[in-house]
Amino acid sequence: MDAGAGADDIAALAAECGLRVVADAAKRTRTVAARSFRRGSVLVAIHPLHAFPLRAGEDGAPDAVARGADSGGAARDAAGAGSGVGPETRCAHCFGALPQRRPRCSRCRQAEYCSMACLTRHWAARHHFECGRLDARAVDAAAAKIKPEFRPCLRMAAGIGAAVAGPAPAAGPRWLRVQRAAWDRLVSHRERHPGYVLRQYGEIARVIAAATGGGGLRGAEDDTITALCRSGCNNFAASEPHGVRTAGHLCSPLVSLLLNHSCLPNAAFAYSPASGRQVVRALADIAEGDEVTLSYADGLLPRAERRKLLDAVYFFHCSCAKCCGGGGARAQIDALMDRAPDSADQVPERLPTDYASPPAIEPWATRVLALLAAAVAGDGPAPCTGDSPLERSLLGAVADVLPRNLSFAAYRHWLECQDECLERIAAGQPAVHPWACVAALYVLAFYALAYPPFHPLVGRQCLEAAKLAWNSLQLAGPGQGSAHAAVASAARARDLTLCAQRILAATADPDAADAAPSPAQEQAALLIAELDRLAASSAEHCA
Numbered sequence: 001m002d003a004g005a006g007a008d009d010i011a012a013l014a015a016e017c018g019l020r021v022v023a024d025a026a027k028r029t030r031t032v033a034a035r036s037f038r039r040g041s042v043l044v045a046i047h048p049l050h051a052f053p054l055r056a057g058e059d060g061a062p063d064a065v066a067r068g069a070d071s072g073g074a075a076r077d078a079a080g081a082g083s084g085v086g087p088e089t090r091c092a093h094c095f096g097a098l099p100q101r102r103p104r105c106s107r108c109r110q111a112e113y114c115s116m117a118c119l120t121r122h123w124a125a126r127h128h129f130e131c132g133r134l135d136a137r138a139v140d141a142a143a144a145k146i147k148p149e150f151r152p153c154l155r156m157a158a159g160i161g162a163a164v165a166g167p168a169p170a171a172g173p174r175w176l177r178v179q180r181a182a183w184d185r186l187v188s189h190r191e192r193h194p195g196y197v198l199r200q201y202g203e204i205a206r207v208i209a210a211a212t213g214g215g216g217l218r219g220a221e222d223d224t225i226t227a228l229c230r231s232g233c234n235n236f237a238a239s240e241p242h243g244v245r246t247a248g249h250l251c252s253p254l255v256s257l258l259l260n261h262s263c264l265p266n267a268a269f270a271y272s273p274a275s276g277r278q279v280v281r282a283l284a285d286i287a288e289g290d291e292v293t294l295s296y297a298d299g300l301l302p303r304a305e306r307r308k309l310l311d312a313v314y315f316f317h318c319s320c321a322k323c324c325g326g327g328g329a330r331a332q333i334d335a336l337m338d339r340a341p342d343s344a345d346q347v348p349e350r351l352p353t354d355y356a357s358p359p360a361i362e363p364w365a366t367r368v369l370a371l372l373a374a375a376v377a378g379d380g381p382a383p384c385t386g387d388s389p390l391e392r393s394l395l396g397a398v399a400d401v402l403p404r405n406l407s408f409a410a411y412r413h414w415l416e417c418q419d420e421c422l423e424r425i426a427a428g429q430p431a432v433h434p435w436a437c438v439a440a441l442y443v444l445a446f447y448a449l450a451y452p453p454f455h456p457l458v459g460r461q462c463l464e465a466a467k468l469a470w471n472s473l474q475l476a477g478p479g480q481g482s483a484h485a486a487v488a489s490a491a492r493a494r495d496l497t498l499c500a501q502r503i504l505a506a507t508a509d510p511d512a513a514d515a516a517p518s519p520a521q522e523q524a525a526l527l528i529a530e531l532d533r534l535a536a537s538s539a540e541h542c543a
């Protein structure tokens with residue numbers, strides 16, 4: 001880490017977290033583990049320098065940031081799910097939905113909350129500081145003058161401008177001092193941004209200056225353009241509470257500065273709706289000396305799409321273990337999934353027509369799901385290096401599968417089937433459950449091939465599949481045919497739920513008050529109780 005104002009603060013905080021920043025010729029810096037970490041360990045937890053919820057029509061990233069990279073948002077957004085919520089529908093603290101009657105900050109009258117608890121937490125954490133500095137009305141007036149898709153950029157630049165203006169308050173919190181020092185050290189890649197982007201940023205900078213005369217937004221136009229470029233390759237998308245859709249944006253310079261990208265990351269971030277902090281956790285066991293990485297792009301995107309995004313937004317060519325693994329297992333799986341089915345080997349394009357007869361699950365998917373379950377159940381080491389024993393076994397399970405069945409096109413097909421089935425179920429067609437369960441199991445198998453086993457998305461999908469298996473089981477009574485029973489045995493529902501429970505426990509919000517279970521954890525506990533009741537009543541029946 002270079003010397004300079006704030007360098008000591010940053011290095012000291014990193015050291016306390018068990019991390020060390022070292023120079024890197026290709027990446028400028030990289031952060032390595034100064035000790036080993038077990039999967040699930042919290043690596044960094046810090047309040048963002050600036051954070052705000054998305055508004056209606058403003059669901060583009062404030063820049064081209066990693067859209068929910070670690071929450072799977074990119075894959076879902078690519079599959080057509082946007083956030084699209086109204087200005088009045090998200091809490092300024094937790095980014096959750098707002099009720100009809102909602103508290104708001106009595107000082108700025110702008111920040112709205114879903115509850116008094118969120119208002120109080122936001123004030124204590126960050127708002128007491130930014131409320132006096134950021135003229136939210138002036139920001140809104142300025143934002144109204146530019147295209148909706150660029151408004152988050154404006155709001156981000158304005159918020160950061162206010163947060164970093166003037167000397168750091170001596171009595172201010174440590175996180176603020178560290179975040180400000182880290183902001184000054186972030187790359188902007190300004191010289192590499194295309195002309196049309198710089199012109200748009202110039203327009204935003206002019207609007208900000210004209211609307212406020214600098215008051216509340218601060219910064220000369222040129223500085224605002226640099227801030228926009230910097231924010232473009234350093235910001236984070238935050239998910240809605242307990243969900244996967246992008247609901248807000250965070251500028252957290254320390255985390256940006258510390259963590260480089262890998263398509264096979266060993267860490268993931270989440271926004272804690274409880275504390276408003278950004279929390280980075282180990283996704284896998286990390287050995288001392290290993291580089292700690294996040295994913296800036298969803299690891300389930302095809303390699304070419306990931307490369308395009310990383311090149312266009314972050315200005316580098318990825319050479320991680322998955323992209324160029326020198327023949328490592330994950331790189332080979334990635335290459336298998338990158339194959340395009342030829343015309344004689346087409347992925348089915350249409351959604352199912354016969355929801356009464358779900359297809360059988362192919363042996364490769366069953367093998368992958370068994371490997372996932374064993375990895376999650378085991379207490380042994382869980383590294384994710386690209387060529388660990390688990391990753392080699394996964395490759396062995398899929399090496400001979402045809403592109404028709406194992407490709408991104410196939411993954412997207414199953415994801416689409418799952419979404420379609422869930423819509424039908426929501427519309428009152430419970431008989432679709434077994435079909436939905438099959439689709440969910442395939443999606444889970446693809447997740448297992450693309451993500452480390454303890455990735456939060458794997459946990460959510462395990463729970464989704466478990467719920468569908470349980471509901472299919474309910475349909476498998478007399479007269480309902482054997483297909484339902486074949487899809488969903490009680491043993492499968494139990495295995496999936498146990499998997500979900502372990503992953504959810506390892507990825508639960510560490511800042512949640514009194515470690516209160518999340519809704520997903522509550523659902524998993526309920527499912528296990530139901531399955532136990534079912535097992536007890538069948539045992540009684542047999543006796």
Ligand SMILES: C[S@@+](CC[C@H](N)C(=O)[O-])C[C@H]1O[C@@H](n2cnc3c(N)ncnc32)[C@H](O)[C@@H]1O
Nearest residue numbers: 027028029187233234256257259260261314316
């Ligand atoms: C969020 S910053 C990460 C911190 C960065 N290492 C630094 O020293 O400022 C993102 C930038 O780091 C560099 N970077 C991150 N991951 C990289 C990787 N895997 N390979 C090459 N460069 C990378 C790129 O310049 C990217 O725009």
